[in-house]
Amino acid sequence: MTELIVGPFNRVEGDLEVRLELRDGAVAAAYANSPLFRGFEVMLDGADPRDALTLTPRICGICSISQSAAAAHALADAAGAEMPEQGALAAAILHGVENLADHVTHFNLFFMPDFARLAYEARSWHSEMVERFTAAKGASQHAALEARARLFHVTGILGGKWPHTLAIQPAGVTRVPDAADRVRIVSILKSFRRHLEARLFGGRLEDFAGLSGLADLEAWTQGDAGLFLRASADLGLAEAGQGPRRYLSYGAYPLASGRVTRAGVWAGSGVSDAATGEIVEHVAQSWMLGTAAHPYDGATRPDEAMGAPGYSWCKAPRLDGQTCEVGALARQIVDGHPLALALADEGSVRARIAGRLLEIARTQMWLEDWTQALDPTAQFMGDFTVPKSGRGVGLVEAARGALGHWVVIEDGRIANYQIIAPTTWNFSPRDADGQPGPLEAALVGAPVAEGETAPLSVQHIVRSFDPCMVCTVH
Amino acid sequence: MSQIETFYDVMRRQGITRRSFLKYCSLTASALGLGPAFVPKIAHAMETKPRTPVIWVNGLECTCCSESFIRGSHPLAKDVVLSMISLDYSHTLMAAAGHAAEAALEDTIEKYKGNYILAVEGNPPLNEDGMYCIVGGKPFVEQLRHAAKDAKAVISWGACASYGCVQAAKPNPTQATPVHKVITDKPIIKVPGCPPIAEVMTGVITYMLTFDRLPELDRQGRPAMFYGQRIHDKCYRRPHFDAGQFVEQWDDENARKGYCLYKVGCKGPTTYNACSTVRWNEGTSFPIQSGHGCIGCSEDGFWDQGSFYDRVTDLTQFGVEANADQVGMAAAGVVGGGVALHAAVSALKAAQKKSQDTVSQSEEV
Numbered sequence: 001m002t003e004l005i006v007g008p009f010n011r012v013e014g015d016l017e018v019r020l021e022l023r024d025g026a027v028a029a030a031y032a033n034s035p036l037f038r039g040f041e042v043m044l045d046g047a048d049p050r051d052a053l054t055l056t057p058r059i060c061g062i063c064s065i066s067q068s069a070a071a072a073h074a075l076a077d078a079a080g081a082e083m084p085e086q087g088a089l090a091a092a093i094l095h096g097v098e099n100l101a102d103h104v105t106h107f108n109l110f111f112m113p114d115f116a117r118l119a120y121e122a123r124s125w126h127s128e129m130v131e132r133f134t135a136a137k138g139a140s141q142h143a144a145l146e147a148r149a150r151l152f153h154v155t156g157i158l159g160g161k162w163p164h165t166l167a168i169q170p171a172g173v174t175r176v177p178d179a180a181d182r183v184r185i186v187s188i189l190k191s192f193r194r195h196l197e198a199r200l201f202g203g204r205l206e207d208f209a210g211l212s213g214l215a216d217l218e219a220w221t222q223g224d225a226g227l228f229l230r231a232s233a234d235l236g237l238a239e240a241g242q243g244p245r246r247y248l249s250y251g252a253y254p255l256a257s258g259r260v261t262r263a264g265v266w267a268g269s270g271v272s273d274a275a276t277g278e279i280v281e282h283v284a285q286s287w288m289l290g291t292a293a294h295p296y297d298g299a300t301r302p303d304e305a306m307g308a309p310g311y312s313w314c315k316a317p318r319l320d321g322q323t324c325e326v327g328a329l330a331r332q333i334v335d336g337h338p339l340a341l342a343l344a345d346e347g348s349v350r351a352r353i354a355g356r357l358l359e360i361a362r363t364q365m366w367l368e369d370w371t372q373a374l375d376p377t378a379q380f381m382g383d384f385t386v387p388k389s390g391r392g393v394g395l396v397e398a399a400r401g402a403l404g405h406w407v408v409i410e411d412g413r414i415a416n417y418q419i420i421a422p423t424t425w426n427f428s429p430r431d432a433d434g435q436p437g438p439l440e441a442a443l444v445g446a447p448v449a450e451g452e453t454a455p456l457s458v459q460h461i462v463r464s465f466d467p468c469m470v471c472t473v474h
Numbered sequence: 475m476s477q478i479e480t481f482y483d484v485m486r487r488q489g490i491t492r493r494s495f496l497k498y499c500s501l502t503a504s505a506l507g508l509g510p511a512f513v514p515k516i517a518h519a520m521e522t523k524p525r526t527p528v529i530w531v532n533g534l535e536c537t538c539c540s541e542s543f544i545r546g547s548h549p550l551a552k553d554v555v556l557s558m559i560s561l562d563y564s565h566t567l568m569a570a571a572g573h574a575a576e577a578a579l580e581d582t583i584e585k586y587k588g589n590y591i592l593a594v595e596g597n598p599p600l601n602e603d604g605m606y607c608i609v610g611g612k613p614f615v616e617q618l619r620h621a622a623k624d625a626k627a628v629i630s631w632g633a634c635a636s637y638g639c640v641q642a643a644k645p646n647p648t649q650a651t652p653v654h655k656v657i658t659d660k661p662i663i664k665v666p667g668c669p670p671i672a673e674v675m676t677g678v679i680t681y682m683l684t685f686d687r688l689p690e691l692d693r694q695g696r697p698a699m700f701y702g703q704r705i706h707d708k709c710y711r712r713p714h715f716d717a718g719q720f721v722e723q724w725d726d727e728n729a730r731k732g733y734c735l736y737k738v739g740c741k742g743p744t745t746y747n748a749c750s751t752v753r754w755n756e757g758t759s760f761p762i763q764s765g766h767g768c769i770g771c772s773e774d775g776f777w778d779q780g781s782f783y784d785r786v787t788d789l790t791q792f793g794v795e796a797n798a799d800q801v802g803m804a805a806a807g808v809v810g811g812g813v814a815l816h817a818a819v820s821a822l823k824a825a826q827k828k829s830q831d832t833v834s835q836s837e838e839v
Binding site for chain 1 (some may be wrong): 538647650725728761762763766
């Protein structure tokens with residue numbers, strides 16, 4: 001048995017280090033360490049509850065609207081406030097744009113460049129990968145960066161600035177779009193659709209969103225999506241990095257008519273309700289003091305001694321005592337999309353990327369529909385007063401998966417604030433029972449060639465989750 | 475490679491045409507507030523000077539500065555700057571990973587000793603010997619000191635590197651510390667904001683790369699060209715402030731009319747930044763335009779100045795008025811007769827506001 005420490009990882013948000021135990025040329029055990037701790041939950045202690053709206057988005061510069069939406073929903077829940085229909089719609093557009101942009105960024109800037117590495121020089125698809133995805137130079141990367149910058153004009157129009165938009169409040173949004181704004185958003189979305197159809201899919205979004213099984217998917221050869229699928233088939237990524245195959249989603253985009261995607265847990269067969277009251281964060285193998293608790297009762301007390309058996313600042317969230325994978329794939333599976341369901345049991349690197357591509361196509365179409373439904377004459381903000389005491393939960397879906405904020409208010413101040421981010425689920429360390437987190441389990445069996453210090457298989461598996469390490473520990 | 479390339483070489487290698495290059499030079503000149511006479515100077519400098527390498531390191535942060543940077547500005551400006559910096563070391567964007575990445579950092583430091591610019595995103599936490607932020611198995615503060623030792627100058631990107639920002643908010647659990655308190659023997663330029671505006675970032679870096687010196691700094695070490703004025707001074711809602719027309723609560727009638735957000739906590743009157751002129755997301759908008767007050771994210775310690783939704787209380791209204799009028803006077807040559815009128819109206823409104831203010835102060839108690 002030898003040991004290998006992989007890290008720092010670049011092209012992930014934040015810092016990550018993975019310790020691998022190797023046996024017979026493959027990973028026998030993996031330990032994910034999130035080496036960055038800032039202590040947001042500690043800062044929020046005793047603060048004006050509304051400060052959560054500006055503090056928590058700063059957890060992350062790439063999912064800041066997700067954090068802001070979760071904080072707004074948690075405060076609204078505590079106060080019994082609700083967003084008016086159009087306010088919820090505008091918030092969904094802001095959030096949808098960020099999620100869409102994050103997926104496109106992940107694919108082009110974070111995930112695909114690994115295929116342009118020299119180690120793959122002999123592969124038939126390598127030269128195309130180099131042309132399109134060489135880090136900071138590839139043609140697809142340039143196109144995606146430009147398209148993404150234009151797409152973010154939508155957050156400019158509705159939110160003033162991005163990252164760290166302030167527009168989403170517990171009872172609605174601060175910005176009422178006028179008719180001209182609506183027209184501008186429609187045209188921005190049109191141009192983004194053109195980018196997606198020309199580059200990423202090489203075909204109509206409706207066609208990709210209409211795929212219903214693995215055979216359909218494997219027959220998709222066009223665009224960057226087709227290029228990925230070709231490389232994936234060649235490298236066996238459908239068999240690589242299998243997660244726990246238990247998927248959790250809180251349901252994305254709460255509108256007045258209900259959440260746009262279904263909430264629940266998929267484990268082996270069908271979808272059941274997610275009992276979020278049963279979520280427990282373990283700290284046995286984290287550098288944290290305290291005991292396993294539901295987030296309402298949880299605490300964040302870093303173990304300054306960084307004592308064993310802890311090996312990460314990350315806590316270990318479990319639902320009914322079990323790990324869950326979260327993310328685009330999980331969302332699409334729980335929502336019951338036929339292609340995602342066909343990929344559920346595979347739970348691989350390929351499945352995660354395909355799930356994300358599927359969600360890119362669907363999100364773009366949702367955004368177009370929502371923009372059509374904007375009504376500038378309607379009410380966008382309702383009433384909200386900070387309650388003297390109470391507690392509330394805000395559950396949303398960030399690009400990378402299920403995000404929850406739990407707040408307890410006493411005497412008009414925050415008495416406890418706990419956050420479980422998507423990558424907290426996916427990259428959690430072991431719990432009190434020694435059960436490894438989803439990434440740690442997915443890495444077992446990954447091949448590591450003699451002398452490889454940054455094994456390619458490990459790079460693909462880690463990045464297929466689209467980790468956001470700054471959110472993970474916060 | 476025996477000779478270090480020029481900027482122009484790098485740009486041409488990136489497939490940028492001469493025409494686009496010149497366009498970039500004139501854009502840069504205008505972004506930096508320099509006249510057309512500077513365009514050929516910038517072009518000449520970029521054609522003849524060896525490119526200055528940039529090392530970009532990340533400490534305790536949220537990557538919002540990188541995010542702002544890569545989606546910002548004229549696409550060409552971003553391409554150019556990216557092509558200049560990403561060749562060296564950038565944590566978020568580079569190709570290499572793991573120890574190869576760390577080796578690339580060492581190579582750059584070694585090769586360009588005393589000649590490179592160190593750009594810092596985020597800050598080092600000093601508690602627990604820096605163990606709250608580990609890069610490559612070592613505390614970030616060590617990487618920072620190491621990389622700064624041979625740097626020509628340091629750029630502190632964003633509120634984190636400049637002032638500590640959110641992780642330094644009370645009680646600052648990790649003792650997050652701004653860069654200038656750790657690195658004390660190098661010229662440091664602060665580019666605060668959470669995040670800074672992309673155009674400001676590209677503007678600052680282009681200036682330094684082109685002219686090989688720091689732009690003019692204010693007393694706090696910020697580039698004066700972007701941080702010389704209050705957001706309030708150039709806010710498009712300013713006439714409503716002067717007229718005493720305020721939003722009382724969100725989505726009320728006054729909010730729809732775009733009245734001033736001062737009463738719902740806007741920190742524009744005490745915040746120095748370019749948001750109300752350069753704006754965000756390629757000039758699309760800025761927070762005040764979205765109906766939310768400014769939170770003052772480019773000011774030191776903005777997290778711990780009371781609620782973001784309480785009005786600014788240390789505002790000397792007449793001071794601000796006087797200042798704005800001085801600006802107005804400077805423009806007199808262009809505006810002509812309008813100034814006298816503006817001054818008269820301002821005086822009138824100031825008198826109005828005085829009485830209004832007495833009322834609002836008693837409300838607050």
